[in-house]
Amino acid sequence: MATSIQSTSPSSQQSTFRAGLRAGIPVAIGYIPIAIAFGLLAKSFDLPNAITLSMSFFIFAGASQFITVQLLMTGSMYWEIILTTFILNSRHFLMSASLSQRIETTSRKLLATIAFGVTDETFSIASTRKEARSGLFVLGLNTIAFLAWNIGTWIGVFLAFGLPGTLQASMGIALYAMFIGLLVPSLTTRPVFFVASFAIMIQAMLHWGITPFFPISDGIRIIIATVVAAGIGAFVFKEEQVT
Known part of the structure; x- marks a missing residue:
């Protein structure tokens, strides 16, 4: 406890x-x-x-x-x-x-x-x-x-x-x-590397695939990428694997 x-x-x-x-x-x-x-x-x-x-x-x-x-x-x-x-x-x-x-x-x-x-x-x-x-x-x-x-x-x-x-x-x-x-x-651990890589991928997709058609500010892109990547990381990896 x-x-x-x-x-x-x-x-x-x-x-x-x-x-x-x-x-x-x-x-x-x-x-x-x-x-x-x-x-x-x-x-x-x-x-x-x-x-x-x-x-x-x-x-x-x-x-x-x-x-x-x-x-x-x-x-x-x-x-x-x-x-x-x-x-x-x-x-x-x-x-x-x-x-x-x-x-x-x-x-x-x-x-x-x-x-x-x-x-x-x-x-x-x-x-x-x-x-x-x-x-x-x-x-x-x-x-x-x-x-x-x-x-x-x-x-x-x-x-x-x-x-x-x-x-x-x-x-x-x-x-x-x-x-x-x-x-x-910190990127030497697999969960952290996975989440960071996924966040970068989401940022890239938003920047090159969405922003030219629907303008999204840098701050909003960061928030979206962080929330999605962190959510996937929390679902895939248990807390014991991260710490």
Whole structure:
């Protein structure tokens, strides 16, 4: 029977939390240059510093923050910005729902806190690590990622505006390289490889076979591919085969 997080000793809880912090170090290292790039982008558009820093602290969604800044500067309507970011971040409902089934805790406050901090990169680690059954492990993982993102934003806003243009531009590539580095090791297991491959196939079919006739946004395609591939994977493979 699963042990509730409340029944563990304080020392064990601290050790689990620290293990999550250590597991999130690669994500934190990768987040800092991306967050610096975000701070630089907002600074170049003369966005008030308070708004830029508040976005990283209260929203904590890298792609959405980049898009929001660009939409604000192009004069987009507020409803357009809200709808765009909602579609882009809809995948977080799926990731949070998946983690909630794995985490062995009954604390709604802990689950809500974890849900706020879930990102693509932290989810990729939490979904492939057995330690992620502990809510405190995932909380530690999310915490170090959150701190790194906010530290990077501060650096970008206040310190990095004088960096060479080529260095500033190169920071945007780090996020993709980091995500690939985190994802590839998990593809060594057959279920994960199957689901990832199927998701790519669905994306390709939607892009080349459907979108030319019925326009579908990138966000919707991601959602459809994720739901279908994850559903098939859950039906074909038992939980014991995945973990």
